[in-house]
Amino acid sequence: MKKSILIIAIVVFGSCQNKSDKQFEKLEKMNWLIGQWENTTPEGYLTETWSKVNDSTFSGQAYFILKEKDTVHNETIILTQVNEELIYRPTVKGQNNDEPVDFKLTSDTENSFSFENPKHDYPQKIVYKKVNDKSLIATISGVQQGKSSSESYPMNKK
Numbered sequence: 001m002k003k004s005i006l007i008i009a010i011v012v013f014g015s016c017q018n019k020s021d022k023q024f025e026k027l028e029k030m031n032w033l034i035g036q037w038e039n040t041t042p043e044g045y046l047t048e049t050w051s052k053v054n055d056s057t058f059s060g061q062a063y064f065i066l067k068e069k070d071t072v073h074n075e076t077i078i079l080t081q082v083n084e085e086l087i088y089r090p091t092v093k094g095q096n097n098d099e100p101v102d103f104k105l106t107s108d109t110e111n112s113f114s115f116e117n118p119k120h121d122y123p124q125k126i127v128y129k130k131v132n133d134k135s136l137i138a139t140i141s142g143v144q145q146g147k148s149s150s151e152s153y154p155m156n157k158k
Contacts, residue, residue, distance in 0.1 A: 024055050026105065027081040030113060032130055033058065037155035043067065046153060048138070056081050060088075088126055090114040123147070134158070 013092045031052075044066040053059050060077035078089040078100070086105035091098065102124055103115035111130040118124050124142030131137060134157045141150035 024081045026084070026086040026108070027056060027058065027079065029108065029110075030058070030079065030128075033060075033079075033128065033136075036158040038158055039138060039153060039155045044072070044148070046155065048155060050079075086113075086115075090126075133136070 012057050033050045034052055036047065036049045036108045038045070041044075043063060046062075046064045048060060048062040049060055050060045058079040060079065062073070062075045062077065063071050064073040066072050073092070075092040077091075078087075080089065086108075087104070089100045090103075090148045091100040101120055103117045103120070105113060107114045107148040113128050115126045116117060116124060120142070122142050122144040123140035125140070127137075127139045127141075129137045129139070131154075135154065136137050136157075137152055139150060139152045141148075143149070
């Protein structure tokens with residue numbers, strides 16, 4: 001009898017431990033995003049920096065600075081897993097009353113993650129695609145002023 005209880009306890013403990021290890025599996029697939037990414041274009045400098053806050057949340061900062069000007073675009077981003085849902089939550093200074101907007105994960109592969117919010121004015125879709133360990137492409141797209149629009153931002157890891 002004691003042997004049976006011990007076996008059951010080991011099985012229960014083992015299954016609980018495996019469950020917690022995979023609790024934030026969707027977010028863990030994006031660990032490659034952590035670090036500083038940048039791109040210099042003729043128009044200016046783009047940088048996006050990601051860090052791990054805890055097991056369920058990453059924090060991001062993005063800036064685009066025009067040459068010889070102040071910051072043009074400034075946003076903070078929270079990437080968080082709540083239960084089985086992965087949420088990309090940007091807050092863009094000067095947009096949406098400086099309130100965050102949620103984009104939910106709609107598809108993911110090993111190297112690509114798509115987040116969507118069809119009710120947002122623009123963009124409605126945000127995609128991060130890992131090209132390799134040192135480069136990615138972030139793309140925003142949707143309908144803007146009645147026309148389809150898409151902008152891609154290639155970045156290299158610093």
